Amino acid sequence: MADSSSPQNSGAGQPNGRRRFIAVVTTIVAGALAMLTPLAAGVATFLSPLFRKRESERVRIALLSQVPDDGRPRYFPVSVDRQDAWNRYPQQRVGAVYLIRPSGAAEPIALTAKCPHAGCFVGYKVGDDQFRCPCHTSEFNLDGSRVHGDAEVSPRDMDQLPVELREIEGADGESATEVWVEFIDFQTGHREKIRTA
């Protein structure tokens, strides 16, 4: 540093004000840099999940022939190729949907099994007329609407997912119709459907 004062002064009992100021600032800056640099490196790594985005995928769920138009829910697991940190899992089950085809409808509706209240797995027992969440007792009709409307614990109806039908033809010349669903994850606890980041 371009400090003109003589080194002898440093040992004196009464350093002048400027010297003292520089000493204090240097101590603080040097100490802080020494501590904060590793901390910043750690925090940056720690924050890395914030820079990752979730992509919702289109997933083949079932054949249309597996969902008769009787208005009854059919349960299907949702399997996608999933990357978890350093692992890639082919066809990992990441959730479930209920497909329901009302009488005469060409296309089923798809309801995700994740409860809009707190994310529990909404259950359906074959023959029952309602979906029931096992956690905080939310109940939904078979079209996904809340049984008790706004008095229901869940802030909104079950989340409906976009459905798409795709025709396929097999090697043996047979054809079939597949049900594809865009598997979107929504935030819980809100009246509106907000995608998770």
Added chain:
Amino acid sequence: MSGPLQNVVAWLDDRTGVRELLRQAMYERVPGGARWRYVWGSTLVVAFATQVLTGIFLWMAYSPSTQTAWESVYYIQHEMTGGWLLRGIHHFMAHAMVMLLGVHLLQVVIDGAYRAPRELNFVLGLVLMLIVLGLSLTGYLLPWDQKGYWATKVGTELASQTPLAGPALKSLAIGGTEYGHHTLTRFFALHAGVLPGLLVLVLVLHVALFRRHGLHPRDPDHAPDAMFWPDQLLKDSVASLAVLAVVLALAIYYGGAELAAPADAANSYAAARPETYFLFLFQFLKWFPGELEVWGAIVIPSLVLAVLFLVPWIGRSRGGHLCNVALLICLLGGVSLLTAQALNDDYLANWTERSDENAAAYDASAAFLAAKREAAHEAERVIELVQSPEKIPAAGALTLMHDDPLLQGPKLFAQHCAGCHNYLDRKHPDASANIVNAEPTAPNLFGVGSRQWLIGLLDPEQIDGPHYFGYHQSPFVGDGDYTDMVDFVQEALDEEMDADEEQQVRAAFKKIAAALSAEAQLPEQAEIDRRDQELIAAGRELMEGGLADVVANGMSCTDCHSFGEMQDIGSPVLDGYMSRQWMIDFVRNPADERFYGEMNDRMPAFAPHDDPRLNQLEEKSIGLVVDWLRGDWYRPDDASISD
């Protein structure tokens, strides 16, 4: 004698001042004498020390990743010497700590021990409480079992509802967009590093301030003053031992801490509940419909906490102090009430009858209890599987569960088969494994292919019953199109037969049942199939023509079916009847000419195509259902079956 020792101590003291340190630590004055009511703080310190000790040893055996967390905890619990006890102590001491915190807090407030100059120490105490609760929350997930996984999932979902920062908070906590490896590494770092480190730091401040202010005497004239050592420390030690005794008793009674089945994102766990001491928050949420949820989950708990932090300042006046006491009693009372209510909601089916008024509540409770039983069954089964000679594959225990017919069979059956078929053990109609369809439109498949099942099929009284061909609108009975089989069995016995002849027919059917059942090669019948070779040979002879001489209508099996020497007769083909491959092929396409052909009026072909995309069910699922129906799964007491 003590000369050299004294010298060493003196040397050490000269260099370190250890005597003075010890004196300060031990010779604290206790105004009014040592008392039992002062032990709670010390028991908490000992409880924390217990957690550090047990935690470090657990750490030495724990591995945080989705393929190893459950597996390493399983290994601690079931394979390492005393591991179950180590886990048990850690688990129940965590519970004890939360209880002791409640007592400590209550006492401090009732005694007014938070008043000046002790305000800051009260605040530090609350911070310690929050850290301990954080330790509980993070620890619950670490075994990566269904229980901890689904409960914590709810917890992080709720955290994500925090205004503004919520979603970011959640993704930082779970280390990404989904639960995975980094959820575990983060929770573990918090649980074993960050939070205990913070706790030690705050605890040192807490104790230092406590020493600076001295003990807050409830009643200084109670007795002559005493010293911390040995008077109070003796009581503290005895109390700590008592706490440990309770914890040990619980750990031994429950055989350590529970370990549910490995976490499975696709397998709902309907009995997911937080730890007992968080149940009140869980129950509290039921009171907040719709978007008010954030009030129950975040706003109100935060406000209550804020008021708690203000207690020392509220309590500066006598009225304020009474307010504080009332507030705390209300809080603890409310917590107790909510906890009791949560438990009642879940377990009421155990002690009440179902009635019209309580139908909904009863059903919810019954569903919870059923899910709990199912979870216990899964947990037991997965332990059997991982203790098989194959042990746990590198991909983790979950793959064992996904490949196990006993666990997956019933689920697949319920999803794809139970719409028409029953799986009902008629000897044990209440058995939990039964999957009941009250109005079946297809045969009961319990014990399919077994001798018992075939004896029923070949019984004139049973063949047209609901468990065989007599189901709703069956084509095989009454006015149906294909009644030959039922007619044959029923006409095998003639009214003109004497008792002896009737006996002969029944004996012949029994032999045929044995022979046909041997085709199935059921693992459970391996022993008797080997033993009864003569009986089976006799049965085969009857099937291939001999039966015609015994029964009234003069026919045998091979007049209609292909079997053994008699091929290209007709179907269903009886070679390999109900064997694994026969059943798989049947499920793939029951209308195949080897099976029912055009007689098949209702059963879907689950996989008739070579192109798997065109099929309803993939090969693996069909195999699992078939193996389950045939009782072909790993049994720990009989290793030969799995080989």
